[in-house]
Amino acid sequence: MSSEDADPDRGPAREAGELSDVEELTADTIVRRRVDRPQGGWRGAVFTASRGLLNPGVGPEEHAYRDQVRRIRRPLGSAHQIAITSINGGVGKTTVAACVGLVLAEHRGDRVVALDASQNAGTLADRLTGDTSRTVRDMLGEIDSLGSLADVSRFTSLAGRLQVIASEQDPAMSEGLTRAEYERVCEVLRRFYNVVITDSGSGLVHSAVGGTLALAHSLVIVGSPTADGASRVNKTLDWLLARGPAQRVSDAVLVLTCDRATKHIDTVRVRRHFEARCRAVVEVPFDPHLATGAQIEIDRVRAATQDAFRSIAAHLADRFDATPVGVGAEMVTVDRAL
Template sequence: MTEPGHWAQAPDYGPAAWPDAGEPGPPEPEAAPVEAAAAAVDPAGPGRPSQSAPGPVAAPRAQDPAPDAAQDPAQDPAPDPEATAAAPATPPAPAPPAPVPPAPSAVVAAPARLGWAADSELSAERLVRRTPRRIFRTVRHRVPDGLTDAIRTPLGRSRRIAVISLKGGVSKTTTTMALGAVLARERSDRVIAIDANPDSGTLGRRVQRQSGATIRDLVAAMPDLHTYMDIRAFTSLAPSGLEVLANDSDPAVSRTFDEQDYRQVVELLSGQYPIVLTDSGTGLLHSTMRGVLELSDQLVVLATPSVDGANSAGITFDWLDAHGFHEEARRAVTVVSGVRSSSSRMIRVDDVVSHFRRRCRAVVTVPYDGHLAVGGEVDPDRMRGRTRAAYYELAAVVAQEFDR
């Protein structure tokens, strides 16, 4: 048995070793093999006829051609003329293939260790059988081309999308970051996400900060901001190309971010960014929410497959209908986010989807993902395939409104 790691004794996987090609033996000398084989078969020694069976000595292997010119006439019986005449003429046996010289151990061992054949004519079946499984996982979760084309719908003007929820902890900020990352990656437009939480938002924690400035600093410097580069000094850029305008998380801040501030910020950003995403707070009665709803072209409402998460999303739609935003609620998109919660009783996702399809334009379900549950930076490449495909579907559904 070959010792593991002993590459010098690895088998030869060249064409000559295939089952249907035959195994060539070592080169045969001219006359010596007959006497040597006879001595091995008949213990009487060379030069005497064998006592077991007369006739020519069999070759060492059945597949090796028998020597013809090197036979000794004294040891072979005379051919029978009648048998010779009766036997049909057979073509001469083909010459044995030239022996393959042993390849260096490094060349032979590498294919044997890796499991690949050394020849260049590897069949498709064997190639598929040896393909790593991770390649098939990538192909299985590849985003359909139709979604990508929908995401790239041309824009006639700047679009404002607000992500809202009456309840916290339902992946509202995560959805804002993931949706913005897909839009920024698949489009050639500038996309920015702003934290409009009137108290203290967490959007700035989901990206590597390149600027310590906040949305309050932008409001204070607004009279001197005229170009994109002036605004860029206040934002942080994610790897996907999404820009983030963070909010203040300092507990010492005494002045709140109100509706007037939000309107000024959105008016300034709409002149430089074709897509503006808003991560709103949870207070529907706050003055900032009034500005978010009135300036938004499209709403994304968050829900979860739990009793309290579904009820909170339902109350959000009820509030929109009761305060004059019925059309906005009808054209909204509901995202059922798979957030694990041990304190909430889970319900069937299909029931939640069926309920909200009667209240809005579309419903998208996003499965639980460990990368997003950590609460750090959002990278679509590190999401599970199903999660990434779900956010691409959400971006495509949102982009359907771009040509209105």
């Protein structure tokens, strides 16, 4: 029988140029679902109440949620470092780092750690676990003996599935991490964690912040949609452009925290301006639970705010490299110009 007569579903392998389709053969794409069941909202209530006899289908919000989760779960072949920074404090940088970390850890099956690299008694661990009994400074004191995940875990606390490393809390150690110390900590973390999130200190000229930016595969810049906030974000982007490749800025994810949003500011124009400079712009709405500054309970965060943090996480995961080279196996080139 000639190849022309072969059953297309059972016949010879396709041409080499068509083999890229194999990457799409996942459980989500090839398993036939009997029904596409809505999980929430009135659609889910109708489906459940009718025992499946009435199926209004999945709505646009649930479709968007499923797409976000699918992107967040993108396979990751080597350790990926995410730097979350801002040129000034008080814009919600630590809140963004905490919530993005929680979202990534919740939806992924691998290991995610959040490191507080703030220079002055950072609050990341306070917001996530309330445990600052062991800090990154303690970890540095024993770093030569850390040969396993269990060893590293002695210096972390747990928020859901997210592991957290607190910054130094002693005012006498106000200098925080040096660049060399930060790089040494990250070298260890990359051996045992798939995603490393750094809540960097405010400002951009501190030694450790330079290390944070140099090692980061993904960059999140946090600002606010106000006159002074937009100006500071622009200064941040200009500073990064002057000291590194333009791709660092164009590939950044910009987060606008709307705690200080006002009707007197044209937020649409602000957003459009930064969309022309960065890969993605995400607005995080005001949230009463996050505004307290207390320990974050993600279930108490409003749905719209959770959606914003899932959007940030999905944008970051879009840049995850699925090449299976093993956690921490990659070589990291540190740009000393930063």
